[in-house]
Amino acid sequence: xxxxxxxxxxxxxxxxxxxxxxxxxxxxxxxxxxxxxxxxxxxxxxxxxxxxxxxxxxxxxxxxxxxxxxxxxxxxxxxxxxxxxxxxxxxxxxxxxxxxxxxxxxxxxxxxxxxxxxxxxxxxxxxxxxxxxxxxxxxxxxxxxxxxxxxxxxxxxxxxxxxxxxxxxxxxxxxxxxxxxxxxxxxxxxxxxxxxxxxxxxxxxxxxxxxxxxxxxxxxxxxxxxxxxxxxxxxxxxxxxxxxxxxxxxxxxxxxxxxxxxxxxxxxxxxxxxxxxxxxxxxxxxx
Ligand code: ADP
Numbered sequence: 492x493x494x495x496x497x498x499x500x501x502x503x504x505x506x507x508x509x510x511x512x513x514x515x516x517x518x519x520x521x522x523x524x525x526x527x528x529x530x531x532x533x534x535x536x537x538x539x540x541x542x543x544x545x546x547x548x549x550x551x552x553x554x555x556x557x558x559x560x561x562x563x564x565x566x567x568x569x570x571x572x573x574x575x576x577x578x579x580x581x582x583x584x585x586x587x588x589x590x591x592x593x594x595x596x597x598x599x600x601x602x603x604x605x606x607x608x609x610x611x612x613x614x615x616x617x618x619x620x621x622x623x624x625x626x627x628x629x630x631x632x633x634x635x636x637x638x639x640x641x642x643x644x645x646x647x648x649x650x651x652x653x654x655x656x657x658x659x660x661x662x663x664x665x666x667x668x669x670x671x672x673x674x675x676x677x678x679x680x681x682x683x684x685x686x687x688x689x690x691x692x693x694x695x696x697x698x699x700x701x702x703x704x705x706x707x708x709x710x711x712x713x714x715x716x717x718x719x720x721x722x723x724x725x726x727x728x729x730x731x732x733x734x735x736x737x738x739x740x741x742x743x744x745x746x747x748x749x750x751x752x753x754x755x756x757x758x759x760x761x762x763x764x765x766x767x768x769x770x771x772x773x774x775x776x777x778x
Pocket of ligand 1: 503504509511512513531532533534535536537538539540
């Protein structure tokens with residue numbers, strides 16, 4: 492699986508007073524087995540970008556290749572693309588509409604043309620994967636808690652067996668334990684099911700911990716693209732565009748500035764603590 496964007500531009504309402512360039516010459520490639528975090532200030536183009544990845548929005552210019560084939564070529568099977576590149580919107584539970592949970596999750600596979608039995612089989616697998624209890628399969632989705640609704644909505648996308656799962660702020664509005672459960676689910680999908688994940692998030696600590704690559708968007712441009720440690724090294728640049736760094740990175744940078752010592756790069760608690768311990772120890776012995 493690979494999705495490649497080549498010089499993609501997107502302009503909303505071109506030629507009108509509301510004209511807005513939301514994507515400016517974006518080129519990037521997302522491959523199999525990646526966990527990509529997308530960060531950027533509100534309005535930087537993240538939602539517009541992810542809706543291009545499954546062909547929901549069409550670039551004003553430029554090309555998008557899925558497994559080497561242009562998705563804009565005549566006769567391209569968009570339905571297949573949409574099932575392989577699963578998109579989970581912000582507050583996906585707002586899109587639940589069927590009478591019961593299982594029917595809702597069956598909607599996608601049925602739409603793909605699968606039989607009733609196959610659809611139900613995929614739906615059950617997906618619900619199991621997201622940890623949704625079987626005893627509630629016949630319940631109306633509207634009677635569920637917020638976190639459970641969201642699981643059902645994600646199962647609806649997983650039931651189509653996507654190779655990539657793109658999620659726009661999936662932790663938004665969840666309490667701390669709901670957030671943690673969602674992140675655990677995503678890393679399980681990534682590690683056990685080899686589903687590539689593209690996660691749009693405001694939370695730098697979450698992306699630092701889970702993503703192996705980070706894309707930074709600013710005013711429609713891709714300004715940084717690299718492994719988390721490299722990206723968060725640019726603390727000043729990120730702050731200039733209204734973004735922070737993980738708490739541990741912030742702490743280490745502050746210690747370095749105040750003491751003039753070089754501690755090293757860390758983006759998570761697990762990485763940072765040994766560096767601080769080492770520094771503390773060296774400080775003690777040099778006294
Ligand atoms: P993000 O997801 O990073 O918040 P968006 O992709 O939603 O950013 O928006 C990128 C830019 O496009 C913003 O300036 C936003 O105001 C503008 N925009 C988004 N949707 C529309 C629309 N339907 N019509 C006009 N402009 C839009």
